[in-house]
Amino acid sequence: MTDLLDFDTPERFLEGLNAWVGIESPTSDAAAVNRVMDRAQADFERIGATVERVPGTGGRGDHLVVRAPWNAGSNERGVTLLSHLDTVHPIGSLALNPIRTEDGRAYGPGINDMKAGAHAGFAALRRLLEEGRTTPLPLTLVYVSDEEVGSQTSQALIEAEAKRSKYVLVLEAARGGGRVVTSRKGLARYDLAVRGVPAHSGSAHRNGRSAVKELAHQILALERMTDYDRGVTVSVGMISGGTAANVVPEHATCSIDLRVPTMADARELTARIEGLAPVTPDVTLTITGGMNRFPYSKPERPDVAALFDHARSLAADIGFDLQDLPSGEGSGGSDGQFCIPYAAVLDGLGPFGGGSHTNGEFLDVSTIVPRGTLLLHLLQTLR
Numbered sequence: 131m132t133d134l135l136d137f138d139t140p141e142r143f144l145e146g147l148n149a150w151v152g153i154e155s156p157t158s159d160a161a162a163v164n165r166v167m168d169r170a171q172a173d174f175e176r177i178g179a180t181v182e183r184v185p186g187t188g189g190r191g192d193h194l195v196v197r198a199p200w201n202a203g204s205n206e207r208g209v210t211l212l213s214h215l216d217t218v219h220p221i222g223s224l225a226l227n228p229i230r231t232e233d234g235r236a237y238g239p240g241i242n243d244m245k246a247g248a249h250a251g252f253a254a255l256r257r258l259l260e261e262g263r264t265t266p267l268p269l270t271l272v273y274v275s276d277e278e279v280g281s282q283t284s285q286a287l288i289e290a291e292a293k294r295s296k297y298v299l300v301l302e303a304a305r306g307g308g309r310v311v312t313s314r315k316g317l318a319r320y321d322l323a324v325r326g327v328p329a330h331s332g333s334a335h336r337n338g339r340s341a342v343k344e345l346a347h348q349i350l351a352l353e354r355m356t357d358y359d360r361g362v363t364v365s366v367g368m369i370s371g372g373t374a375a376n377v378v379p380e381h382a383t384c385s386i387d388l389r390v391p392t393m394a395d396a397r398e399l400t401a402r403i404e405g406l407a408p409v410t411p412d413v414t415l416t417i418t419g420g421m422n423r424f425p426y427s428k429p430e431r432p433d434v435a436a437l438f439d440h441a442r443s444l445a446a447d448i449g450f451d452l453q454d455l456p457s458g459e460g461s462g463g464s465d466g467q468f469c470i471p472y473a474a475v476l477d478g479l480g481p482f483g484g485g486s487h488t489n490g491e492f493l494d495v496s497t498i499v500p501r502g503t504l505l506l507h508l509l510q511t512l513r
């Protein structure tokens with residue numbers, strides 16, 4: 131194990147990281163996101179990596195696909211490091227949470243979510259290149275511009291790179307206490323549209339078929355699908371319907387959010403939602419939508435379990451105990467879920483701090499070296 135490289139000092143890492151944090155990059159401001167992409171691209175080109183710039187679409191910023199020089203000509207499935215360089219913080223946040231290091235904490239907008247992790251990927255590749263090392267598998271780093279709003283414009287790119295990958299390491303910050311994520315709930319979104327029969331609510335009520343009344347039946351049926359013991363939730367988040375108080379409503383709609391812990395649950399619950407039938411005669415239901423992020427869990431995926439076990443043993447050699455979140459607690463969406471059909475995914479490998487999405491966001495400086503070293507050692511040993 132003595133042959134494995136050490137990571138940057140915290141001072142060197144923070145110098146490079148602060149240059150990225152100092153360029154504000156809210157998702158909604160494509161020009162701002164492109165400025166941090168410019169900086170990252172220049173940094174990677176300076177160290178000799180190959181950078182492909184993927185133009186933004188739909189008003190979002192560009193994405194970067196960075197390849198290690200030793201990838202050239204290889205068709206072998208490799209390792210992809212996945213990051214985003216957009217943040218939730220509007221322009222001006224830098225004045226509210228200025229770049230500074232105090233009491234072992236490095237502050238700045240987006241430093242924890244997730245410029246520190248994003249920069250750890252850069253710093254790891256720089257260490258390899260400056261020491262003249264390579265990795266056993268091809269190495270690719272992907273930087274997207276729109277993760278904080280759901281990655282609509284980068285999903286296809288992420289999936290394409292995942293198909294070329296054996297492993298996807300997501301460099302988001304570790305969770306509380308440094309836990310990585312080995313399970314994520316799946317998410318489905320649906321819209322339900324009810325069409326009834328309109329009528330005057332006074333003179334012809336008997337002839338009407340109320341879409342609102344039918345929707346009320348459907349909402350109760352949907353919410354009854356929730357099963358906390360199984361980790362399944364169905365929530366109706368928005369409703370609308372009707373045109374006037376004195377009209378039996380012809381139209382009503384609702385939006386549905388489904389969370390499931392396993393693929394088996396996903397198949398069962400999506401079939402139940404898609405199979406909803408009207409309880410009122412002469413009324414029709416139209417259900418659109420489907421799975422948006424796939425669920426996965428370590429017990430269901432031996433490749434994820436093996437990847438975690440390998441990372442855990444490397445961490446033990448470095449001197450810390452790597453834990454993962456209990457199954458079912460990784461319920462927020464992640465770009466790693468676009469990759470899970472194609473590759474083993476380990477999420478939350480970045481250095482970490484706290485206060486994400488607030489003006490107190492910080493990185494715990496003491497996590498830089500152990501997490502960066504773990505990343506470097508993974509890159510040098512995954513095969």
Ligand SMILES: [Zn+2]
Pocket residue numbers: 214243244277302
């Ligand atoms: Zn993030």
